Amino acid sequence: MPARVPEAGPVALGDVVRELTSRADPRRLRRDVEILADGPRSRTRAPGAMLRAEAHVAAELAAAGRPAGRQPFDVRWRPGSTDRRGHRALPLRFRLHPRLTGANLLAEPPAGVRRPTVVVGAHLDTVDAAPGADDNASGVAALLEVARLLGGMPNPPDVTFMVFDMEELGLIGSRFAAQWLRRNREVTGMICLESVGYFTAEAGSQRMPPGFGTAFPRVATAVRSAGLRGDFTLLVHRRSTRAAAALWHGAARATEPALPCVTLCDPRPQGPLGALAGLAVPALAHLDRSDHAAFWNTGIPALMLTDTANFRNPHYHRPTDTPDTLDYRRLTAVAVATAATVTAMIPGVPPR
Template identity: 65%
Template structure:
């Protein structure tokens, strides 16, 4: 493990655990062998769910399958394409799916830090980056944390139907905030695609005006897609800094750009996003339902369609990912989950 030399005197040093690059590749290659969707590719979804459950169980986690049956949900379509979620609205009459929730035996019942990733992909895409990469990081994080004493209780959540409008995460956020509470949440959303060439990183329309500091950082790096983006709010700013420090200590080192969403946690933040479209991009994954329930949360991402030309396409396949950088994402995530700052 690598220790953080910048830890303040008197504090326990942060230690970045070594992740296994080969295991990450194995997970992605299995999960992204075919599309995964409860509606459009049920066999692929069932196979992926079984794989995840078996992998978690094998390293000592207790896995609970939590089915849900919901009606008249405002969401989106899961048809492929580069359009943002907010531009693909749909009203779902009825949806039946299931989340996987895992915990370590004997980890207690207090408020948890949730590490989550969605399992489904859009229609016609094997979804290597979106989001087999996130699930692979979750599985390797599970292995790193198994048997390791941690100051915080960690719960792993594998969400269903993210591509239909965060349907599974809405159910999980409601359930987990009741089951002993949630003190923090880390969302893994498309974390495996990186590009070192100048100009490979794009920004959403209006982004530079609303987020000038983060935009300046990207421009100073030649608009290279060589970093992880850590989206946070005021409530999770300290956790974002922990993740950034851990990624800088990982092997290989991974630069992280911190981006603060200025909106408050709770329903008001959701309403403000409707009025400020650039801010809406920051709530396009499974952390948003936790924000809406006033849970401090991070979204880790490679920025998806603003970098990856294979986003939501049939070409989003395992060979396009950078597994060494995915190793750094895993190490930083495992550390942050166990060292989530106390408010």
């Protein structure tokens, strides 16, 4: 994901962050989460709620000047996972799906489809019986705020917004989307917003999966030295998105107050070999637990932003994952840092 660092360096990026912050509104994000997380939403288990959530997202994107269309898919015999509720960290609760019919939402740049684009994406569905405020109404709310912030710029960057279906069934919607984009669009990279709204300063609140300290000693040391506090955003990237990750980290530092960020570089290659390595090494498999992995496996550079879900949030995949548990000030900072990053990633959009 090539990134254009602003000519004036960190000061210019900070100016962008400050200008976006002046227009961002945590109350909008809270309203989005409250509307989306009024109950479970699923194409298979709660289709009515899913349609209502879709309608809200489409209306907000249209109001931001990014009208969205439905991208239906009908797939057969797809390996995936179950969307039954459960708090255990299971990267792949295997299930073979004979047939799944769903739809992503796609909002393309106003400039059309001929220029390179960056995709900002988040999944809309939840597991059974969970309202999914953090997983993943928080990600969708951040995406909507990014669309609003970019829509207020005089020269909006060529960003494509995608809201994915059936992530909880095994990245079904994003796998379809990544393959379609690979064939039909020039995508320079993708940013995935996955469970980005739960933060706590309580010491010992942050956990790590087994083997994580051995696989990623630098990251584990940083988290432990901060008292295992779950007050940061984890940014997972690969070598292809190192520059974009540095931009996001810099933008997060420029928010007020600064949003703590821990970066983790996944050492695997793009494509199928990286996916196979994840199946073989459990610590790596945890890095594949959202829609960015579908883009990695298709060869499209991607990065993921997350609060680490079940390794921090006690409400993960439970009925208690409700809007009142989220930190909307920090969630707004995630949206601002993401919007600032994409303005610097795409050539021809000067920092303001």
